[in-house]
Amino acid sequence: MRWFRDAGHLGRVALLLLLGVGLFVVARHFAVPRGFGQYGHYRGPVLKEIRAHPVSYAGREVCEGCHSDVAEKLAGGRHKTVGCESCHGAQAAHANSDDPGAHKPPLPNALALCARCHQQNHSKPKNFPQVDAMEHSGGEKCTSCHNPHQPKPGA
Amino acid sequence: MSLTRRELIEKATKFILLTPAAAAALEALDSGSIDTMPDKYKQAEHWWAMTIDVEKCIGCGACVQACAKENQVPDGHYRTWVERYVIDGYGDEQPEVDSPDGGMHGFPDKNRPGAKTFFVPKLCNHCATSPCVQVCPVGATFESPDGVVLVDESYCLGCRYCVQACPYGCRYIHPEKQTVDKCTLCYHRITKGLTTACCEVCPTQARVLADLKNPNDPVHEFLRNNAVQVLKPHMATHSKVYYRNLDGAVR
Numbered sequence: 169m170r171w172f173r174d175a176g177h178l179g180r181v182a183l184l185l186l187l188g189v190g191l192f193v194v195a196r197h198f199a200v201p202r203g204f205g206q207y208g209h210y211r212g213p214v215l216k217e218i219r220a221h222p223v224s225y226a227g228r229e230v231c232e233g234c235h236s237d238v239a240e241k242l243a244g245g246r247h248k249t250v251g252c253e254s255c256h257g258a259q260a261a262h263a264n265s266d267d268p269g270a271h272k273p274p275l276p277n278a279l280a281l282c283a284r285c286h287q288q289n290h291s292k293p294k295n296f297p298q299v300d301a302m303e304h305s306g307g308e309k310c311t312s313c314h315n316p317h318q319p320k321p322g323a
Numbered sequence: 324m325s326l327t328r329r330e331l332i333e334k335a336t337k338f339i340l341l342t343p344a345a346a347a348a349l350e351a352l353d354s355g356s357i358d359t360m361p362d363k364y365k366q367a368e369h370w371w372a373m374t375i376d377v378e379k380c381i382g383c384g385a386c387v388q389a390c391a392k393e394n395q396v397p398d399g400h401y402r403t404w405v406e407r408y409v410i411d412g413y414g415d416e417q418p419e420v421d422s423p424d425g426g427m428h429g430f431p432d433k434n435r436p437g438a439k440t441f442f443v444p445k446l447c448n449h450c451a452t453s454p455c456v457q458v459c460p461v462g463a464t465f466e467s468p469d470g471v472v473l474v475d476e477s478y479c480l481g482c483r484y485c486v487q488a489c490p491y492g493c494r495y496i497h498p499e500k501q502t503v504d505k506c507t508l509c510y511h512r513i514t515k516g517l518t519t520a521c522c523e524v525c526p527t528q529a530r531v532l533a534d535l536k537n538p539n540d541p542v543h544e545f546l547r548n549n550a551v552q553v554l555k556p557h558m559a560t561h562s563k564v565y566y567r568n569l570d571g572a573v574r
Binding site for chain 2: 179183201204207208209210211214215217218219220221222223224225227228247249250251253254257258284285287288289290291292293296
């Protein structure tokens with residue numbers, strides 16, 4: 169029994185179409201990266217890749233775990249909002265190592281360091297303590313009169 | 324080619340049944356190996372943002388330096404930077420804005436009597452509906468489930484559409500990788516319970532990382548008690564960097 173003349177042609181077209189769909193599904197599988205669409209229109213596993221980036225700044229809490237004396241001093245003065253690594257630089261290599269003494273951080277150059285925050289500048293907030301570093305210290309090291317961890321003179 | 328109707332139906336049926344089956348089998352094979360981050364950090368519990376108090380910024384550039392160090396940002400490019408505004412008077416259409424080396428080494432003093440002057444730290448605004456994400460042709464940049472706009476550098480074509488689309492100028496092409504690069508809000512740090520490198524070193528807490536989904540985060544008090552603003556609100560990007568004491572001249 170035949171539906172109509174040349175119905176076989178339709179069958180061949182249908183077969184071709186199905187083949188095309190099949191090829192598309194397989195090609196799509198190999199073209200779309202793994203995990204694409206896991207959370208949205210992007211590669212899901214990339215979140216983990218980004219998280220694997222190493223940390224350079226250990227964070228204040230870690231420093232305080234070992235240097236509790238300095239931490240206490242710092243918290244009692246007006247430098248309390250200043251993080252350790254704001255002055256000492258990135259110290260994860262020191263703080264997170266098994267032997268922190270082997271990666272001893274160099275001590276900061278006080279004059280350049282203090283001036284960076286305290287050098288007079290008209291764009292700074294008016295209530296922020298500022299000095300003309302050269303005039304104020306007469307070239308002497310800031311640390312001979314100020315303790316960096318408790319900057320009030322004489323403290 | 325001669326097929327009987329019976330053969331045709333047989334072949335077609337097999338194909339129709341097997342194609343989705345094959346697809347499903349392939350998917351199943353894959354999903355087993357996708358890592359679903361089995362750790363303490365739960366993306367669904369966070370919605371990251373930042374607050375910036377312009378009145379507290381002293382323009383020391385510690386944030387710019389720390390960002391460059393933490394993220395190996397190439398010289399001459401900035402994921403965060405500090406701008407200095409000098410406004411000569413009310414109605415000054417073109418305020419003077421400068422940012423030498425992104426403010427990385429601070430600012431030489433500029434004393435203009437009568438002028439209003441202040442510093443404004445800038446970074447990616449981690450918009451909830453980002454124009455940069457919308458224009459990416461391949462899905463290489465996206466808003467993560469916890470609200471951070473990130474780039475998949477292994478998938479980025481370097482086409483620069485997003486660089487043009489960002490209304491805040493927060494993206495650049497990495498000179499070596501030739502893919503787009505931008506602030507990740509230190510995604511590798513905040514997902515470990517640390518703050519961002521820039522906030523870690525900010526001496527006055529002018530910039531503070533905030534988690535809007537954490538009910539105990541001081542950000543809620545900050546937003547409740549202060550007049551806050553986002554940059555270019557008319558762009559409707561739903562920026563999540565909230566500025567306090569922002570002058571209308573800043574854009």
